[in-house]
Amino acid sequence: MTTLSGGTEREGRDEGAAMTGHTPTEPNRPTLRQVAELSEVSLKTASRVFNGAQYVAPDTAARVRAAAEQLGFRPNTIARELRAGARSALVGLIIGDVANPFYARIARGAERKLRAAGLRLISASSDEDPSLERALVSDLLERRVSAMLIVSSETDHGYLQAERSLGTPLVFLDRAPHDIDADAVVLDNRGGITDAVHHLLRHGHRRIAFVGDLNRLPTHLERVAAFEEALAEAGIADWNVYARDGAHDAEAAESEVRALLALPRPPTALITANNRITTGALRALRGRDQPPALIGFDDFDLADLLDVTVIAHDPERMGELGVELLLDRLAGREDPARRVLMPTRLLPRGSGERRAG
């Protein structure tokens, strides 16, 4: 594997510099100084033309612009930001995987909102791996992002406290922070699951299964807890007979569901804890003539065509709200940490309305 500059291993950087094969200080790229020389003004005057634009004689400015044009000058943001105070116009985002539409939508909402504020998004996928997550966070922080949005797979965020104290706004999305005082935008997981359970109970179901994600994720824990509570309230004490977890991808979910349906007394209804699990469940249910009822957490493309009842919410809005919190902090707001709770909404489309066998 080729190794280039900027690696996590310190050595990697040096190798890389060598590998690129050109002198480190690209000698050809024009600098502001050259523009100044060509247009016969001082460095500062040239600088002003590309910034404040105030207090420069129109024809001087024109001359500078012409020189810049001629040379193909491009301002160097790295230098500018270094001077500006070791903080970039970049905001970092850590998500599980861009290829998962839930995360992609968060990124989209965040990007849009940030851009409107003159900031750029730099995102990275952690694969839900806590140690990779830490490495990515460090990387972004060393790049001096002005703030971080993070969907964390880590259970303890104490290691970020130092950064927080240094003033970097940290906003947790989807999963609340642990052991650290930081803003967060989370879903009403309890509400969503409670609605789903009630919906199924109303349709006559008593044997309801829950297929969950990795059990170390706080969202999973909240969802299971709500599931248990709602069933207990309905007098169903052995709720855990049909509760499963650890299904982090569609394949695992599919076999989990097949196993559930193969039980002597199979569940008559299924609650799937996220979009990938729902996908797996749909595959497992395919072609069955008496499929159990199904309600999935997360709305998804084409759920309408597949008649899948879901617990819907708005990931794009989550990204936007995260950015709003972060902008407030950048603007100097010093409140205690805020936690925004986003509503969910049960969208009946058919699969959740099948009555108990």
Place this chain on the structure above:
Amino acid sequence: MTTLSGGTEREGRDEGAAMTGHTPTEPNRPTLRQVAELSEVSLKTASRVFNGAQYVAPDTAARVRAAAEQLGFRPNTIARELRAGARSALVGLIIGDVANPFYARIARGAERKLRAAGLRLISASSDEDPSLERALVSDLLERRVSAMLIVSSETDHGYLQAERSLGTPLVFLDRAPHDIDADAVVLDNRGGITDAVHHLLRHGHRRIAFVGDLNRLPTHLERVAAFEEALAEAGIADWNVYARDGAHDAEAAESEVRALLALPRPPTALITANNRITTGALRALRGRDQPPALIGFDDFDLADLLDVTVIAHDPERMGELGVELLLDRLAGREDPARRVLMPTRLLPRGSGERRAG
């Protein structure tokens, strides 16, 4: 709307600096100099500890590390990269929209491959808007990304020639570059569409419709051209009776398809030119008892459950291949521009095998 540093408008930057409300040079964040002072070594020695690691006495190194730990020191990548030569470990990616799975997968593949090479991805969505695309490209270039991957909505790339000459590797994905000598990874659009047409002809269809994207996109043009040619070859001269374009989202595609089916002699088969168009078509077809055959370009999640025959390909691989080309350039390869053609594969799942009415 809040405006913060780094905006496209020059003024935006200044406003922003003011708005953040803290002194530009964060006084509290420890620098390498402070680490050096605390550990009573020179700046350079401290620097060495975090880089080469070579030629530093073990206990000196330990002392430096301890000091860094104590101070909460974090190296400043901005400063490092400025010194290193005005080129960052960032690679830019311009796509249409992260929330579109096709693009998200490209991003995923690129990110993975880049990370393995010690580089980071910074991506931005252009909404297929050429002028926004240019702004994003400038932004990334000013940030001195070491290379750019771009799915371009622009028809003329001459404006990038200067940058190319300066040595920045440029790789075009999905859509070939125009008026510029740059590497590209594109799909075998002609092959894919030709296969689809032949498949439909074999199933007895003669009235085949084509629902295309924005007609300024080169991929669209290639796909239509292949469509026309394949039909002409089969003796169907009036191919354009059922050819449509401009359906850039699912809604537009849905009404386009409804209109086609409402014709006096409606088409008996549909080819939809991308994933969103296919989605729209599926909505339009829903509930019809004699639906036309359907083949969609791009595979998508759940296509299997909906029995949708598709012209499949591998967007993640496209991202990876783009990165491979780019790494070669960074490593000094000086070949003429290469064009990688990615294969497509017809995946029969039912919808494309319905016979002509």
Place this chain on the structure above:
DNA sequence: CTGAAAGCGCTAACAG
């Protein structure tokens, strides 16, 4: 093995 000096490209003070 370690250090002093110079400078990456740019912008913020202050003068003029």
Place this chain on the structure above:
DNA sequence: CTGTTAGCGCTTTCAG
């Protein structure tokens, strides 16, 4: 309106 001086945080010569 314009220029000079200093320096952001770090790394690279080149001497010890």
